[in-house]
Amino acid sequence: MPKIRSSADLRNNYNEISTFCHDYAEPVFITKNGKGDLAVMSIETYEALTARFDLYAKLQEGLDDVAAGRTRPLEEFMQELQNRRSLR
Template structure:
């Protein structure tokens, strides 16, 4: 875990930015010894956001399954994917 005082972002922006990119981990900034902000590079942030969205979608699907909602067969999903590809490429 990378922890820096908040003054470090003003004094050493490039160093902190490089640390974020190099480690793909957030840097935690403190103010008066207490946690204040979290800084991370855009690639790491976007990757985390995509993972959170996927987890939300998987959770929703699992909740539907637990409530008895029917899913789709592999053949049905394959057909839907083929149709979506055809529509997206203008062949549908």
């Protein structure tokens, strides 16, 4: 269940909200005048979330390449990797 706090709570209970975000690795939703305004989370949670989005984007690129026929045989790719390793 999402944790929802008011902007006044954020101002008055910052340390408590910060501790929650670090302990549970999930965002706290902040309301302003009774409406959703912000999502607050730890830096670690934010970095994990953006890393996941980056991974999803790369996976989608690969799926798009396959759908467009931009592929090559595994043997050719493996040979290229071996050639790169031998150049080091």
